[in-house]
Amino acid sequence: MRPIKRLIQLDEALSLALARARPVDRTEELLILQSVGRIAAEDVISTLNVPPFSRSSMDGYAVRATDTLGASRMKPITLRRKEVLYAGAIPRKPVGRDECTEIATGAMLPKGADSVVMVEDTEADGETVRVFKPVHRGENISKKGEDIMPRTKVISKGDFLNPSKVGALAAIGHDRVKVYAKPLVAVVPTGNEIAELGAKLEPGQVYNINSYTLAGAIQANGGDVRLSKIVSDSLGDLDKVVRENRDCDVLVFSGGSSVGERDIMLDVLEKSGEVVFHGVAIKPGKPTLFGVIGRQLLFGMPGYPTACLSNAYILLGPVLRKMARLPDAPPSFVDARMANRVVSTTGRTQFLTVRLEGELAYPAFKESGAITSMAFADGYVIIPADIDLIEKDERVRVFLL
């Protein structure tokens, strides 16, 4: 058996992993409808004016501003209505002196008019329109190109495409956009004791949990998942699965990174690539392996479900976000008080799952082999390596699961 030689602190592990993570350069073209949440891989420059014509921004009457000078409730000004314009209609008659055109929001401004009087400030009687308030030139109109002009850069390479940015693409008539591909992540469960869901459990076997929890965490952090079948703990089989997934940006193995004689992920990595770290001062999740094979990153996660998933949250997640060029996930937490005194191991960061009852956080951790340590918890507290005790009633930040 090969004991882990040196544990590194979580911060250092994360820095080392992030330093090896490169943003994915592959791109793909998507319909804008599918592009929200993705990262633009191109600048998009407008060739149009938006709006393509000057239009009314109110329901009212298109006028020449000078004609409304001095108008008031007491001394209204009277204009003659030339036509009625709904949105989408094309004005046929110019607006001359003491004339107006009834106009809907969004409709094209007729020639001659330079402003719009709001309907609230008028009273109409057939074709006679009384105006109670003056407008200045340009009032209540949106000028051609006011929103977007030709040569405006609507989207910059690297922009996060939120709904309004997608709206800007639509505004200039684009229904597609080039985005960066998501990092492709192979998820490989290892171990002769692991059985696939749906199969009958043989003696000594347990069901494959980690592929499904990892997949969820990978998708939530912008990755695409390729699920591998269960691989035995043999050098040949592990080598083969590495070769079969050469096109992936990241390989995530679960199981096989501990100190047992048959935990041979380390051999695979030493043979084909470079070990960056093996062993992190975190609880649970200590026997975590990270390295690179060429341009690929390789994580060897502990086989125990809670250890595997907590590592996915705190190590794999940030690495994938960097590769996917995504901003940090918005922190989702509540502040609570610890219901019991909690003793933590000095020198190791602890990922302590808790249940929330009102303001109180109850430790929910059973053991790292128990998925219910996490599945029956509401969140987790990160206890730093230099803290060895949380007193009862001490305030803690609970990150929600």
Add this chain to the structure above:
Amino acid sequence: MRPIKRLIQLDEALSLALARARPVDRTEELLILQSVGRIAAEDVISTLNVPPFSRSSMDGYAVRATDTLGASRMKPITLRRKEVLYAGAIPRKPVGRDECTEIATGAMLPKGADSVVMVEDTEADGETVRVFKPVHRGENISKKGEDIMPRTKVISKGDFLNPSKVGALAAIGHDRVKVYAKPLVAVVPTGNEIAELGAKLEPGQVYNINSYTLAGAIQANGGDVRLSKIVSDSLGDLDKVVRENRDCDVLVFSGGSSVGERDIMLDVLEKSGEVVFHGVAIKPGKPTLFGVIGRQLLFGMPGYPTACLSNAYILLGPVLRKMARLPDAPPSFVDARMANRVVSTTGRTQFLTVRLEGELAYPAFKESGAITSMAFADGYVIIPADIDLIEKDERVRVFLL
């Protein structure tokens, strides 16, 4: 033209809309791999023990705890190794007095053994194993059923399925789960001036923006989107699209809720259903219509893109989350200082888009017709109805777009 009679405050509008929103009762069965982020529509009860057998939680030696009594570095106890167990292997030999079995993490405990000595506390020489530390009964083992027992409720109806809950389903061998269906939302752009993306713009036309921004906001809040083609502002066509989307939980129209003579959404709603409110004291987004047709909710959003999308964030989003049984979205905000003095309309809540430069928030709002009011912004500040001024340098909370 029919002016909006009475504006209601945003809070009241949201309460009225939420009061009409009912959680969707339809269910569907999903592969657990697709179920993260969804809401369980059934209790899931285990029929198995997890783990299905007592197993070692460490790499080491399975022993009888009594045999290790008094062991120390100075006075080690010597045991005879009976066999070697990797995970997945089945023990063939019981552990008797002064005997042990080398055992990997996760492997089944052999008969006779009641605890495991960690490998770090031993030294082996062939079949002779020296133990340096005593263990107590049950130490370093996970008992059969310790994680999940038969009749344990693994998932409760209404649970939000995060990766660890999906892991608990996998632990008991389930590869599928029944979840609530997403609310189905028809998105209907209206107006004769709207052209579909890809089409050539005719004079007086602008491209359809709102379908795409609404779709993004709907998906982000747990809804499924059905995009409708562009519908003209005629009672017949609007009636027809309402009938065609009878199976939707929500209808969202954009355009056609303002005060123009041809804005006839109100007529449709008055004829077929009930108007709950028309006109919200918010800027932009005042001419917003909300009502019900039977069990369906209907939103009539302003046609102007920023007004339409800001309403989707603040009114439609919470309504959809209630229907989808989703928790509130984690707030994503930064605190900043306003770079300029901002005057707001008293009596109306203002949705003010801003660009962030370091700690400073610069107003980015042009007009509600301009999508770049939002697309070129980083976030927005909500100015309450009773605030009419934000001073330069005043602290504001910026919700990120």
